[in-house]
Amino acid sequence: MSIVTAVYRNGRITMAADTLAFFGEGMTIPQTNAVASKIMKVGDALIGGTGWAVYDDILEHWIGDQPPRLDSRTAIYSFFLDFWKALRENYSLVNEQSATKETPFGDLDATFLIASTGGLFQVSSDLGVTQFNSHHAIGSGAEYALGAMHVLIDTEDDAARIAQAGCEAAIAMDASCGGSIDVFHVECAEA
Numbered sequence: 001m002s003i004v005t006a007v008y009r010n011g012r013i014t015m016a017a018d019t020l021a022f023f024g025e026g027m028t029i030p031q032t033n034a035v036a037s038k039i040m041k042v043g044d045a046l047i048g049g050t051g052w053a054v055y056d057d058i059l060e061h062w063i064g065d066q067p068p069r070l071d072s073r074t075a076i077y078s079f080f081l082d083f084w085k086a087l088r089e090n091y092s093l094v095n096e097q098s099a100t101k102e103t104p105f106g107d108l109d110a111t112f113l114i115a116s117t118g119g120l121f122q123v124s125s126d127l128g129v130t131q132f133n134s135h136h137a138i139g140s141g142a143e144y145a146l147g148a149m150h151v152l153i154d155t156e157d158d159a160a161r162i163a164q165a166g167c168e169a170a171i172a173m174d175a176s177c178g179g180s181i182d183v184f185h186v187e188c189a190e191a
Contacts, residue, residue: 002017002018002020002036002038002049002050002051002138002139002140002141002176002177003017003018003050003137003138003139003140003141003142003145003166003167003170003171003174003177004016004017004038004039004048004049004050004113004137004138004139005017005135005136005137005145005149005162005163005164005166005167005170006048006113006115006120006132006135006136006137006163007134007135007149007153007159007160007162007163008115008119008120008132008133008134008135008159008188009134009157009159010159011187011188012159012185012186012187012188013046013115013116013119013120013159013185013186013188014159014160014162014163014183014184014185015039015046015048015113015115015163015183015184015185015186016160016163016164016166016167016181016182016183016184017037017038017039017048017167017181017182018038018141018167018170018171018177018178018179018180018181018182019035019036019037019038019178019179019180019181019182020036020176020177020178020179021033021034021035021036021179035179035180036053036179037056037182038050038056038182039182039184040056040059040060041184042059042063042067042068042070043067043068043069043070044067044070044071044116044117044186045067045070045071045114045115045116045117045186046114046115046116046184046186047059047070047112047113047114048112048113048114048115048138049110049111049112049113050110050111050112050138050139050140051108051109051110051111051125052109052110055108055110058087058091059083062083062086062090070114070116070118070121071116071117071118072118073118073121073129073131075118076114076116076121076123076129077127077129080112080123080127080129081127084108084127108125108126108127109125110125111123111124111125111138111139112138113136113137113138115184115186115188116186116188117186117187117188118188119131119132119133119188120132120133120135120136122136122138134153135149135153135162135163135166137149137166137170139170139177140170140174140176140177141167141169141170141171141173141174141176141177142170144166144169144170144172144173144174145166145167145169145170146166147169148165148166148168148169149162149163149165149166152165160183160185163183164181164183167181168181
């Protein structure tokens with residue numbers, strides 16, 4: 001479980017995330033023993049992920065030394081479509097499933113937030129890509145984070161402060177979020 005937030009302001013996206021190592025069934029690992037980074041640098045972009053932690057390992061392995069272009073909605077969709085195919089073909093540990101039997105779509109069981117030179121994007125578990133103009137949050141504490149960010153977005157100038165406040169609210173209100181807060185930045189074009 002995780003919280004990842006991002007704020008787009010003045011040609012820069014600031015992304016923040018908690019660092020709690022959470023293994024389900026209520027098992028958390030003390031920060032002195034393990035820290036789980038939820039933001040990965042991929043070329044000029046940042047990928048923040050929530051869901052199965054093994055995605056960090058799979059993404060790093062699959063991307064290797066060839067970082068993809070993640071600078072548009074189309075490029076991001078193409079990347080994750082190829083990633084979806086690779087999951088089925090190259091990673092036998094992936095279980096075939098979908099969220100419900102009523103949907104024709106697969107389910108990554110993870111959500112990703114992308115900060116790149118092209119903007120701020122969410123990749124939903126069904127591979128849908130949405131672009132955001134100002135801010136967004138994903139993860140188990142997203143509702144709390146979005147509430148805190150909503151209150152600050154028009155009054156606070158410091159994007160890092162807004163992103164951190166979102167994480168702080170999620171950490172305070174959602175038992176599945178915790179630890180310290182990582183903060184990273186990506187320079188991008190103006191929206």
